[in-house]
Structure formats: structure tokens, C-alpha cells
Amino acid sequence: MMMKKFMNFMEQKFVPIAAKIGAQRHLVAIRDSFMVMMPLMILGALAVMINNLPIPFFQNFMNQIFHGEAWKGFGGGIWNATFAILSVCISFLVAYHLANSYGKDGLSAGIVSLASFFALGALNTPDNIAGMSSQGLFVALIVGIVSAEIFTRLSGNKHLVIKMPDGVPPAVAKAFAALLPSMITISLFALVYAIFAGFNMPNIIGSFYEWIQKPFMGLANSYGSALILALITPLLWFFGLHGGNMVEPLMQTLNAPAIEENIRAIQAGQIAPNIVNKPFFDVFVNIGGTGATIGLIIAIFLVGRKSKSMMTVTKLSAAPGVFNINEPLMFGLPIVLNPILFIPFILTPLVLVTTSYWATKFGLVPAATVMPPWVTPPVIGGVLATASWQGGVLAAVNLIISILMYIPFVKLAVREQQKEEGKSINQEA
Known part of the structure; x- marks a missing residue:
């Protein structure tokens, strides 16, 4: 009897809400973006595992063959091509999938998001690359969503669309149609960066990582979570x-x-x-x-x-x-x-x-x-x-x-x- 009541309650109250959450376009865009990146993340993790395999015989054997640790350059190169650019790829993919869900130009939205991510200071970190790796992931997600929302809405404004003559190739016409929405969107993120820099905080991604992302990861790393x-x-x-x-x-x-x-x-x-x-x-x-x-x-x-x-x-x-x-x-x-x-x-x-x-x-x-x-x-x-x-x-x-x-x-x-x-x-x- 109790089980029947529980199931009726869940079917009436919980399932409809969960179904709406599962179909929410922003979450779907994030999920699909990570699915695209999954092969690269697996490859990067496997390469790092090989570089750091905790087997002394293997490490000594490889060091002897290559007269040092030069052989680890293979795994390092793969890491540079995977985890080191994870945030860059995610910022593009989230905007791409989100814009497509609105029926807009996903490719243009992805490029605008990528430019916006760098306008927000992705390269302005102590080592110039930390912002592009997983440390910048939360910021990349925010930029991907916000830039796509701004771009798609501006793209729907007929006053911001530059129409080209009929004889112009479609690719050129498409680029000019997205010109003003792209410029405005990227400029807004550059303005945000300038404001933060004015308050002596040029490393936005590093600050976000230390203040928000890292504590959130620590909370999620608990037994309860x-x-x-x-x-x-x-x-x-x-x-x-x-x-x-x-x-x-x-x-x-x-x-x-x-x-x-x-x-x-x-x-x-x-x-x-x-x-x-x-x-x-x-x-x-x-x-x-x-x-x-x-x-x-x-x-x-x-x-x-x-x-x-x-x-x-x-x-x-x-x-x-x-x-x-x-x-x-x-x-x-x-x-x-x-x-x-x-x-x-x-x-x-x-x-x-x-x-x-x-x-x-x-x-x-x-x-x-x-x-x-x-x-x-x-x-x-x-x-x-x-x-x-x-x-x-x-x-x-x-x-x-x-x-x-x-x-x-x-x-x-x-x-x-x-x-x-x-x-x-x-x-x-």
C-alpha cells in the first residue's frame, strides 16, 4: 500500500518536473557538447596514464630506450590537444548546440562564443594557457550560454541585419547578416573584462576558479554528494x-x-x-x-x-x-x-x-x-x-x-x- 502511494505521488509530482528538466535546452546543449568531447577526454586521460604508469620497470625501460624522458612528449602532446583546450572547445560547442536549438546559425554562434571567451581574458592567466584548460570550464559554459542567447536574439532583429544584393554568394551574405550581432556580443564581453580589469582583477577565469569552481568541486567531492x-x-x-x-x-x-x-x-x-x-x-x-x-x-x-x-x-x-x-x-x-x-x-x-x-x-x-x-x-x-x-x-x-x-x-x-x-x-x- 505504501509503495503504491509512493509511486502515484512520484508519477504525479516528480516525473513531470524531471521530464521538463531533462528536456531543458541549455542542459541538453551542455550534455551534447560534452558527448562530442568525450573521445578527446578519454584519449587525453589514457595518454597521461601511460606517461605516469606506476610501474618502475616500464618507466626505467622507456627512459633507457629514449635516453631520458623525451618519450613522455607523446603523452604531453596529446594532453595539449585534449585537456589543454577543453574550455575553448566547450565554449564553442555549447553556443553551437544552443543556437541550433533555436533554429539559428549554430556555426556563427559558436565562433562568436569562442571570440567572447577570449575577449573575457582566457589568455590573461599567469601561464597563458590555464584559462583554456579545465580551469576555465565553468566560465566557458557561462560564456557559451550567455553569448548564444545574446547572439540569437540580436540575429532576430531586422534592424541589425545587413542585407546584401541578390547576386552575392550565400556564404558572404550570411557573414554580413551576422556581422553586427557578432560585433555587439563580443564587445559586451570585452566591456565586462575592461570593468573587472579596472577593479584590478584582470585574471577573471583564475579568480572564478579559486572563488567558485574549486569550492564547488570540493563540495561535490564529499560522500554525501x-x-x-x-x-x-x-x-x-x-x-x-x-x-x-x-x-x-x-x-x-x-x-x-x-x-x-x-x-x-x-x-x-x-x-x-x-x-x-x-x-x-x-x-x-x-x-x-x-x-x-x-x-x-x-x-x-x-x-x-x-x-x-x-x-x-x-x-x-x-x-x-x-x-x-x-x-x-x-x-x-x-x-x-x-x-x-x-x-x-x-x-x-x-x-x-x-x-x-x-x-x-x-x-x-x-x-x-x-x-x-x-x-x-x-x-x-x-x-x-x-x-x-x-x-x-x-x-x-x-x-x-x-x-x-x-x-x-x-x-x-x-x-x-x-x-x-x-x-x-x-x-x-
């Missing part, structure tokens, strides 16, 4: 909403600076400070997909064989599940709106966050510094993310925990299914 993130995603999924896509903008905004800060700490011979990041969830919590459903698949193979329908769906879902794709299980079993599987689906990630966070906090497992592809199979992902065998052991322990948590509920689901089948047979008779 990890529990909240682990709760929200499966809760949304349970009601049929793609929780991963909805939480992704926040996760990626926190993830890139956290990973880069971890990398810098390890390079300096220090302990990585950020436990909570995207690979932390990918390899230790969401093993097999949201809700640690690889544990559910194995639990069904162990104790759910009496249910032909569950076994059929599980057999079809097993191969994708190994690569952390669990949509077939979500809608085929189903897990969505399944009151019996609701409890382990919600609780298992919370338990796995607890084991993973404190195992890392107490130094039993290194913090994640590498972002493996999200389709990396369980246990292997733990090894890659932490560049250690301890990460693989923790992932294996979490896998066992997830199986044990799902087993009693699979038994209960099979029993209830058999009761329903028995009722149907009696009614037919």
Missing part, C-alpha cells in the same frame, strides 16, 4: 526517464577539472584529491549500467531460472550488460516501474558508493585518474581508471555485493510471477 548522485540517476530511470543523460551535464562539468587536478597531483608525487568523478561512478558504482544491473543479470542466472520470461530477457541482455548497456533489461524485464526490483535498484548504487568512497578515502585504492570508455567491462574498468590492480579488486568486490543484494529480490519476483501465472491458469480453467 556522491550518495545523492547515486540516488538520482536510478530514481529517474525507475520512472522511465534516462537518468544518465539528465545527470550527465553536471557530472561532466565536475569531472574534467577533477580528473585534471588528480593528474597534476600524481605528477607532483602527491595523493589525488578528488575521489568523486565520472570514472568513479562508471567503474565502481554503475557496473553493467545504472543500478549495477550486471549484478541483477548474474542473480537471475543463479536463482531465476524458474521464470522463463525473465531468463529470456536476461539472456538477450547479458552481452550488452557486460559493456554497461542495460536498456534491454530496463524495458524488457522490466525494471522500469517494477515495485519489487525498485528497492535493490535504488539501494545497490548507494552501497557501492559507500564501499568505493571509503576504500579510496582510506588509501586502499588509488583515486580514479583515467577515464576509460564507458563501455569498458566491469573489473577491467577498475584497473584502467585507477591504473592499479587494487581498482580491479574493488570493482570485483562491488560486483559480488551487487549480486548478493539482487538475489533475494529476484527470488521474490519469481515467486510473485509464479503466483500470477497460477491465478491465470485457474481463471482459464
